[in-house]
Structure formats: structure tokens, C-alpha cells
Amino acid sequence: MLHEKLESIYDSVLRRNPGEIEFHQAAREVLESIGPVLGKHPEYAESKIIERICEPERQIIFRVPWEDDQGEVHINRGFRVEFNSALGPYKGGLRFHPSVYLGIVKFLGFEQIFKNGLTGLPIGGGKGGSDFDPKGRSQREIMRFCQSFMTELYRHIGEYTDVPAGDIGVGQREVGYLFGQYKRITNRYESAVITGKGLSYGGAQVRTEATGYGCAFFVEEMLKARGTSFDGKRVVVSGSGNVAVYAIEKVQQLGGTVVACSDSSGYVIDEKGIDLDLLKQIKQIEHLRMDAYARRRGEVSFVAGRSIWEVPCEVAMPSATQNEITGKDAEALVRGGCIAIGEGANMPTTPEGIRIFQEAGVSFGPGKAANAGGVATSALEMQQNASRDSWTFEFSERRLQEIMQDIHGRCLNTAEEYGMPGNYVAGANIDGFKRVADAMLALGLI
Numbered sequence: 107m108l109h110e111k112l113e114s115i116y117d118s119v120l121r122r123n124p125g126e127i128e129f130h131q132a133a134r135e136v137l138e139s140i141g142p143v144l145g146k147h148p149e150y151a152e153s154k155i156i157e158r159i160c161e162p163e164r165q166i167i168f169r170v171p172w173e174d175d176q177g178e179v180h181i182n183r184g185f186r187v188e189f190n191s192a193l194g195p196y197k198g199g200l201r202f203h204p205s206v207y208l209g210i211v212k213f214l215g216f217e218q219i220f221k222n223g224l225t226g227l228p229i230g231g232g233k234g235g236s237d238f239d240p241k242g243r244s245q246r247e248i249m250r251f252c253q254s255f256m257t258e259l260y261r262h263i264g265e266y267t268d269v270p271a272g273d274i275g276v277g278q279r280e281v282g283y284l285f286g287q288y289k290r291i292t293n294r295y296e297s298a299v300i301t302g303k304g305l306s307y308g309g310a311q312v313r314t315e316a317t318g319y320g321c322a323f324f325v326e327e328m329l330k331a332r333g334t335s336f337d338g339k340r341v342v343v344s345g346s347g348n349v350a351v352y353a354i355e356k357v358q359q360l361g362g363t364v365v366a367c368s369d370s371s372g373y374v375i376d377e378k379g380i381d382l383d384l385l386k387q388i389k390q391i392e393h394l395r396m397d398a399y400a401r402r403r404g405e406v407s408f409v410a411g412r413s414i415w416e417v418p419c420e421v422a423m424p425s426a427t428q429n430e431i432t433g434k435d436a437e438a439l440v441r442g443g444c445i446a447i448g449e450g451a452n453m454p455t456t457p458e459g460i461r462i463f464q465e466a467g468v469s470f471g472p473g474k475a476a477n478a479g480g481v482a483t484s485a486l487e488m489q490q491n492a493s494r495d496s497w498t499f500e501f502s503e504r505r506l507q508e509i510m511q512d513i514h515g516r517c518l519n520t521a522e523e524y525g526m527p528g529n530y531v532a533g534a535n536i537d538g539f540k541r542v543a544d545a546m547l548a549l550g551l552i
């Protein structure tokens with residue numbers, strides 16, 4: 107339910123952003139949480155903070171022409187939505203996936219504002235990407251695409267302006283090509299202009315692992331708050347990309363057994379526990395599909411065309427894409443004995459799914475909080491670049507764990523303060539919102 111003052115703001119979001127359904131969903135979720143804040147803080151409404159937050163500061167859409175290995179010309183569309191810079195330079199990843207359009211980039215950018223606020227680090231919110239499909243493209247084609255993309259993007263970004271990173275379809279290889287082209291065009295070795303870089307040219311330890319590891323640390327805190335731990339728990343992680351692989355790695359280190367993971371072709375059930383070395387070999391080195399894992403591992407089923415959430419588990423970590431857990435999936439998970447959800451992906455659970463989990467007493471860690479370890483470690487990468495320093499793996503991982511514990515504690519305390527104990531969604535939205543809103547008030551009407 108929306109607070110009456112927020113109803114008209116939401117109507118205006120719908121009217122001003124037609125057809126952008128993912129953005130509408132993300133905006134509604136935040137607006138539903140912040141009703142109680144307006145009672146305590148009338149100054150936010152008086153200064154139209156919420157209306158301002160819902161309108162990006164700047165939206166850039168551009169043409170990305172490139173040539174494939176056969177000499178054929180292709181045209182894609184590039185986006186960068188610079189949503190809010192009250193807390194620091196815009197910060198958020200780039201997604202390369204055929205489903206990308208303005209509504210997806212805006213939902214991700216909007217979420218990013220509050221997530222970044224929640225980390226307590228000096229970073230604003232933004233997001234970008236392209237409808238380019240990297241699947242089946244050669245390394246050279248991907249390089250040419252990245253170079254063309256940066257040939258426009260470079261004029262909008264900078265260490266003090268806007269600092270992109272990776273997301274779906276953009277990993278360390280793509281970040282390298284993007285950074286290389288930025289350096290070439292500007293003639294500046296401006297390391298902190300992009301994060302997620304390789305270790306040989308300014309990347310930070312633990313950045314690759316940070317989102318997945320951070321999500322596992324967050325779930326560990328949720329389990330602790332319920333008086334239990336990962337030890338001996340049956341866990342399902344969707345996806346098998348950057349976030350999923352390192353979520354699996356950390357869950358295994360913390361004593362859990364991950365019995366299933368997936369890609370867009372289907373999922374595997376491996377009752378002995380996912381063989382991480384094999385998964386990395388197949389996904390990160392050979393770039394094969396999930397059925398190859400089942401074939402090589404033996405005695406493992408590959409299931410196509412069905413939802414991974416039919417696999418019973420005590421902990422679920424959706425780490426693939428938005429709206430992958432529907433109401434029906436949530437019911438199946440609750441029936442199967444699930445007690446905790448840690449969203450590694452952004453907005454992977456539909457509003458109905460969230461309601462079902464919360465009503466069933468499942469600890470539900472929303473992406474804004476549970477996957478904030480990625481952007482937090484990106485901010486640490488910027489810090490190391492600015493001081494020409496590089497920290498050890500152990501130190502960086504400890505910092506990540508402390509940040510996740512702090513975010514978890516703040517979500518719980520804020521939810522309690524606003525009369526919604528145990529509601530991590532409300533805690534994350536309110537805490538992130540207040541940090542950004544206070545900075546916006548302090549900076550005046552800009």
C-alpha cells in the first residue's frame with residue numbers, strides 16, 4: 107500500500123515514463139517503504155525530495171556502430187543514466203544483454219542510488235549498458251564493440267563524474283577493453299574512471315569475488331539473527347556468472363552445500379554439491395552451457411525449460427536476473443523448507459514473491475542490501491587507485507565482510523526503529539533513502 111502523498115508521485119512516475127515496467131516496479135517498491143519516513147520528516151516532502159529522486163539527473167542514449175568478423179555493420183543502442191550524484195560521482199555497472207532498454211537501465215540506476223547510500227561510501231547512483239548480445243561473438247568482435255561504446259561514453263564519465271563497472275555480460279575482459287579505449291582517447295591513465303579492472307592494471311583484490319562473497323556474508327548474518335548458520339544447509343544459487351560462482355564459493359567455505367545452479371538454458375542438480383573447479387572451467391574458461399557440466403560430472407541431472415526454484419532448499423540465492431522468482435516459485439520454495447533468501451541479482455523476486463516470503467516468515471535480504479558488496483568493493487578500488495595503493499586479499503575481504511555486517515545491522519535497526527522488525531526491505535529502502543535525502547537537502551535545490 108502507498109501512503110496517500112506517494113500515490114500521486116507514483117502516478118506521475120507511470121505517466122512520465124511510459125512502458126518502463128521494471129522502473130515502475132523498482133520505484134513502487136521504494137515508495138511503499140518510505141511512507142513512515144514522511145511522517146517523521148515533513149521536510150522531505152516540502153522540498154520535493156521524492157519527486158526529484160524519481161527523475162534522473164541526466165539520461166544519455168547513443169548509437170554504437172561496429173563491424174563483425176565478416177565485415178557486416180551492426181548498430182546497437184548505448185545507455186548511461188546518471189541518476190543521482192548527491193552522495194558522490196555516479197556509480198553503477200554496464201549491462202550488455204539483448205533485453206536492455208531504457209526501462210531496465212532506469213530500474214537498475216534507481217536501485218543503485220539507495221544501495222550506494224546504504225554502503226555509507228561516497229558514491230552516487232547510475233547505470234548503463236547496451237542491447238548488444240555478446241553470446242557467440244568472437245573476442246575481436248567484443249573488443250570492437252567495447253571500443254565503439256567507449257568512443258561515445260568517454261565524454262560523459264570521469265573519476266569525479268561517473269564511474270562505470272561491470273554487470274551482466276560485462277566482466278573483467280570487457281572492462282579492460284573499455285578502459286583501454288578511454289585511455290587511448292583521453293591520453294590519461296585515469297585508473298578510477300572504471301572499476302572491476304584486472305589486477306595488472308589497477309584492479310583491486312576481491313572485486314571479482316565481491317558481489318557473491320558479500321551476498322554470502324549477508325545471508326550468514328541473516329542466519330545468525332535466526333540463531334543458525336550455513337553449516338550443513340542445502341543451498342540453491344541461480345545463474346553461473348560472476349555473482350553466482352563466487353556466492354557458491356563462499357557458501358561452500360562457510361559450510362553450506364550448493365546443490366543446484368543454472369544458466370539461461372536450464373539448471374543442474376548435483377546432490378554431492380557443485381564441483382566449483384569444474385563449473386569455473388566450463389563457464390569462465392570454455393564458455394559452455396550448463397548441460398556440459400552435467401555430462402562431465404556424471405550422475406548429475408540437467409533440467410531444461412523448468413524453474414530452478416522447484417529444487418527444495420533451506421537457503422536460496424537468486425543470482426541471475428530480474429523477476430526470476432515469481433509468486434509460484436516463492437510458494438514452492440516456502441513449501442520446500444526455505445528459511446532465507448539472499449538476492450545476489452538485482453530485483454530477482456517479483457513483488458508477489460516478496461510478499462509470500464515475508465508472510466511465511468522467511469528472512470528476505472533484498473538485492474539493494476545483499477548484493478551491495480560489489481559496489482562497495484568498487485568504491486574501495488577507487489580509494490586504492492586514488493592513493494596509488496593496493497591492499498592484500500585478506501585485508502580487502504575483511505573490509506568487505508565488515509561492510510556487509512554493517513549493512514545488515516543497519517537494515518535491522520532501521521526496520522525496528524520504523525516499527526517493522528525483521529523487514530530487511532523496509533530497513534534497506536529507508537536507510538538508503540534517508541542518506542541520499544539528507545545530502546540532497548543540504549546541497550539545496552539543484
Ligand code: NDP
Binds near residue numbers: 272371450451
Ligand atoms: P553474468 O553475465 O556474469 O552472469 C549472469 C548469469 O545469469 C549467467 O549465468 C546467465 O546465463 C544468467 N542469466 C542472465 N540473464 C538471464 C535470463 N534472462 N534468464 C536466465 N538466466 C539469465 O552477470 P553477473 O553475475 O555480473 O550479474 C548477475 C546479476 O547480479 C544481475 O542481476 C546483476 O545486475 C547483479 N549484480 C551484479 C553485480 C556485479 O558485481 N557483477 C553487482 C550487483 C548486482 P546465460 O549465460 O545463459 O545468459
